[in-house]
Amino acid sequence: xxxxxxxxxxxxxxxxxxxxxxxxxxxxxxxxxxxxxxxxxxxxxxxxxxxxxxxxxxxxxxxxxxxxxxxxxxxxxxxxxxxxxxxxxxxxxxxxxxxxxxxxxxxxxxxxxxxxxxxxxxxxxxxxxxxxxxxxxxxxxxxxxxxxxxxxxxxxxxxxxxxxxxxxxxxxxxxxxxxxxxxxxxxxxxxxxxxxxxxxxxxxxxxxxxxxxxxxxxxxxxxxxxxxxxxxxxxxxxxxxxxxxxxxxxxxxxxxxxxxxxxxxxxxxxxxxxxxxxxxxxxxxxxxxxxxxxxxxxxxxxxxxxxxxxxxxxxxxxxxxxxxxxxxxxxxxxxxxxxxxxxxxxxxxxxxxxxxxxxxxxxxxxxxxxxxxxxxxxxxxxxxxxxxxxxxxxxxxxxxxxxxxxxxxxxxxxxxxxxxxxxxxxxxxxxxxxxxxxxxxxxxxxxxxxxxxxxxxxxxxxxxxxxxxxxxxxxxxxxxxxxxxxxxxxxxxxxxxxxxxxxxxxxxxxxxxxxxxxxxxxxxxxxxxxxxxxxxxxxxxxxxxxxxxxxxxxxxxxxxxxxxxxxxxxxxxxxxxxxxxxxxxxxxxxxxxxxxxxxxxxxxxxxxxxxxxxxxxxxxxxxxxxxxxxxxxxxxxxxxxxxxxxxxxxxxxxxxxxxxxx
Amino acid sequence: xxxxxxxxxxxxxxxxxxxxxxxxxxxxxxxxxxxxxxxxxxxxxxxxxxxxxxxxxxxxxxxxxxxxxxxxxxxxxxxxxxxxxxxxxxxxxxxxxxxxxxxxxxxxxxxxxxxxxxxxxxxxxxxxxxxxxxxxxxxxxxxxxxxxxxxxxxxxxxxxx
Numbered sequence: 032x033x034x035x036x037x038x039x040x041x042x043x044x045x046x047x048x049x050x051x052x053x054x055x056x057x058x059x060x061x062x063x064x065x066x067x068x069x070x071x072x073x074x075x076x077x078x079x080x081x082x083x084x085x086x087x088x089x090x091x092x093x094x095x096x097x098x099x100x101x102x103x104x105x106x107x108x109x110x111x112x113x114x115x116x117x118x119x120x121x122x123x124x125x126x127x128x129x130x131x132x133x134x135x136x137x138x139x140x141x142x143x144x145x146x147x148x149x150x151x152x153x154x155x156x157x158x159x160x161x162x163x164x165x166x167x168x169x170x171x172x173x174x175x176x177x178x179x180x181x182x183x184x185x186x187x188x189x190x191x192x193x194x195x196x197x198x199x200x201x202x203x204x205x206x207x208x209x210x211x212x213x214x215x216x217x218x219x220x221x222x223x224x225x226x227x228x229x230x231x232x233x234x235x236x237x238x239x240x241x242x243x244x245x246x247x248x249x250x251x252x253x254x255x256x257x258x259x260x261x262x263x264x265x266x267x268x269x270x271x272x273x274x275x276x277x278x279x280x281x282x283x284x285x286x287x288x289x290x291x292x293x294x295x296x297x298x299x300x301x302x303x304x305x306x307x308x309x310x311x312x313x314x315x316x317x318x319x320x321x322x323x324x325x326x327x328x329x330x331x332x333x334x335x336x337x338x339x340x341x342x343x344x345x346x347x348x349x350x351x352x353x354x355x356x357x358x359x360x361x362x363x364x365x366x367x368x369x370x371x372x373x374x375x376x377x378x379x380x381x382x383x384x385x386x387x388x389x390x391x392x393x394x395x396x397x398x399x400x401x402x403x404x405x406x407x408x409x410x411x412x413x414x415x416x417x418x419x420x421x422x423x424x425x426x427x428x429x430x431x432x433x434x435x436x437x438x439x440x441x442x443x444x445x446x447x448x449x450x451x452x453x454x455x456x457x458x459x460x461x462x463x464x465x466x467x468x469x470x471x472x473x474x475x476x477x478x479x480x481x482x483x484x485x486x487x488x489x490x491x492x493x494x495x496x497x498x499x500x501x502x503x504x505x506x507x508x509x510x511x512x513x514x515x516x517x518x519x520x521x522x523x524x525x526x527x528x529x530x531x532x533x534x535x536x537x538x539x540x541x542x543x544x545x546x547x548x549x550x551x552x553x554x555x556x557x558x559x560x561x562x563x564x565x566x567x568x569x570x571x572x573x574x575x576x577x578x579x580x581x582x583x584x585x586x587x588x589x590x591x592x593x594x595x596x597x598x599x600x601x602x603x604x605x606x607x608x609x610x611x612x613x614x615x616x617x618x619x620x621x622x623x624x625x626x627x628x629x630x631x632x633x634x635x636x637x638x639x640x641x642x643x644x645x646x647x648x649x650x651x652x653x654x655x656x657x658x659x660x661x662x663x664x665x666x667x668x669x670x671x672x673x674x675x676x677x678x679x680x681x682x683x684x685x686x687x688x689x690x691x692x693x
Numbered sequence: 694x695x696x697x698x699x700x701x702x703x704x705x706x707x708x709x710x711x712x713x714x715x716x717x718x719x720x721x722x723x724x725x726x727x728x729x730x731x732x733x734x735x736x737x738x739x740x741x742x743x744x745x746x747x748x749x750x751x752x753x754x755x756x757x758x759x760x761x762x763x764x765x766x767x768x769x770x771x772x773x774x775x776x777x778x779x780x781x782x783x784x785x786x787x788x789x790x791x792x793x794x795x796x797x798x799x800x801x802x803x804x805x806x807x808x809x810x811x812x813x814x815x816x817x818x819x820x821x822x823x824x825x826x827x828x829x830x831x832x833x834x835x836x837x838x839x840x841x842x843x844x845x846x847x848x849x850x851x852x853x854x
Contacts, residue, residue, distance in 0.1 A: 414792040415788070
């Protein structure tokens with residue numbers, strides 16, 4: 032019954048989504064307010080129905096209803112409750128239901144909180160959002176039904192892939208999807224604007240909170256995924272340029288560009304059509320990511336050709352939305368009025384430079400990820416595009432971008448003064464220079480570029496703080512005056528500081544781990560010792576212990592530093608009998624500034640155990656930086672100007688605004 | 694020449710000197726210099742049965758075999774490039790993590806740069822066009838006949854205060 036209820040709710044949701052797609056848009060076209068108003072209840076009903084389906088599926092997982100094929104294939108009775116729940120989206124069908132749930136949630140949010148939107152804009156936004164819902168609900172019902180029954184039902188399920196049985200990973204997909212799908216909101220606003228043929232400052236301000244929310248969720252999702260990869264995959268890497276990772280990085284890069292260009296559109300009325308294009312691109316790249324991950328095309332183009340139903344369906348969705356929106360863009364964008372003028376050296380110019388490099392790096396990831404697939408599809412040679420390609424293309428694009436970041440907020444609009452901006456950043460530049468020189472003096476190993484990388488990190492962090500210091504006139508005005516100014520600063524300014532400073536922290540972590548990682552691979556008998564970067568490790572004992580749904584071979588590693596006891600580390604090799612799989616579980620001791628990372632390998636006939644130890648300097652900074660960036664997004668999101676809502680749209684409908692699409 | 698050498702160094706400087714690996718202790722060569730070379734080569738070679746992992750990262754059986762093979766070739770006196778070519782001869786270019794620069798990969802290697810360049814040119818044109826529009830707007834305020842008539846009408850119709 033539960034499964035049928037869920038299935039029925041999905042079908043109803045599709046019907047409601049169809050209504051939400053057609054009626055409000057038709058109403059907006061004909062100027063029929065009653066029809067336009069259908070959007071709001073339809074969006075709410077869609078959320079309710081998809082939520083019912085999602086809860087039904089979750090319930091089936093929680094009670095281990097193995098008569099539902101999906102549950103039987105992806106869950107097991109002895110799995111801890113949290114992984115039964117996360118198992119709902121730990122598979123293709125369930126993750127698509129989560130995708131649609133988040134989509135419906137965004138739609139409902141704009142229906143509820145979009146009261147200050149003009150009726151026609153709101154109707155069109157909800158209609159576009161409804162059309163995305165129609166596409167993906169159809170996809171689920173036609174190719175990926177999560178509620179298929181199994182007869183006879185097995186007594187035990189096949190379990191969940193052990194590497195997915197992890198607390199951080201449990202919440203990685205919801206954040207990631209909140210980001211991916213969040214860009215459907217900016218997409219809907221962009222399409223609605225093109226349908227109306229007008230973009231103004233108010234539009235840009237309505238879009239910004241959604242872009243911020245999506246960006247912030249995607250940042251958290253990517254950081255969590257990278258952290259998970261770091262402590263799960265067993266060799267301490269944090270980013271692998273894997274196509275699945277690239278799939279999330281592309282919309283992030285486009286979304287970051289969108290966030291910045293929307294500021295120009297809001298504050299200066301310039302770059303409007305570019306902002307619209309970025310909104311379309313960010314969501315298109317989210318769809319590309321969904322296609323890459325969900326079609327099976329990654330394992331091999333041939334695997335995709337063997338069971339093409341899902342892949343072709345997502346490809347069709349991709350074609351309709353990307354092709355349709357770009358066509359609409361090509362048709363309507365020239366009608367958008369170009370706004371405020373600016374000199375190349377200005378805040379606008381800096382943001383444009385940011386956009387150029389971010390878009391180019393998104394393109395680099397796009398090309399590198401899809402090139403082998405396309406080459407293979409057209410009968411070319413089979414090639415591999417691995418990390419060396421991405422490192423060689425990414426570093427030269429990002430180096431100038433990172434150097435420019437602190438300049439941006441220091442420039443004034445329209446016509447900036449780069450010398451004055453440089454003077455305000457003199458302290459940051461000095462600090463970066465000193466750090467760089469000291470590192471060259473102190474650290475002898477590692478690549479020669481690494482100290483410069485650390486200098487850039489310091490430049491970013493101090494540069495971000497300098498902006499606030501300059502704005503509140505720290506040290507140049509009395510302390511009381513500075514305090515008053517600090518309290519008067521808009522939250523968005525604090526958000527900028529956090530996001531840019533967090534970027535610096537993450538850069539420090541990435542440079543530290545990449546350049547100064549040390550490693551020790553040894554075979555140790557019980558009682559044997561080894562040392563790495565000042566730590567002495569003793570493999571005291573190797574024993575077995577049981578977990579809730581696995582058995583583990585556990586090494587007891589005593590860690591000392593300079594003869595002082597530091598901690599015990601317990602790296603494990605786990606065997607999951609239900610899933611018939613193994614997983615290594617590294618043990619990590621962190622000082623906050625560096626990680627000691629220990630992995631237990633296999634034993635040999637001589638009774639020795641392979642032990643791999645790494646010291647990863649500054650590793651925690653990578654994710655700390657990511658979280659600070661996300662916090663910056665959150666602080667910006669609470670800016671009064673965004674909460675209170677946008678100013679009224681200009682009432683006059685002079686020649687200046689292109690005529691609405693009627 | 695100097696510049697390209699600099700760029701080359703810039704591109705490779707951030708590639709990690711010591712990377713993550715799942716190699717087991719018994720695979721390691723006793724000579725640390727040769728072992729370091731083996732690691733460097735391993736990172737550039739794909740584990741053919743894995744998804745996007747180098748043989749240095751993978752714990753698949755095949756990766757282990759290839760790691761042994763790389764070490765055997767290095768002990769036999771091959772240069773890094775010769776080891777790679779040896780594997781390319783056996784497995785094709787698919788085994789290289791860094792695709793070679795050849796006609797089939799021109800678009801791949803030059804694409805990002807071309808987009809950057811195209812974007813930069815676009816921005817320059819945009820800025821020049823808008824600054825010209827600026828000059829027109831301030832330097833040439835002439836109205837068309839129709840506009841002037843419309844303005845007069847507005848002024849005339851405005852009720853006096």
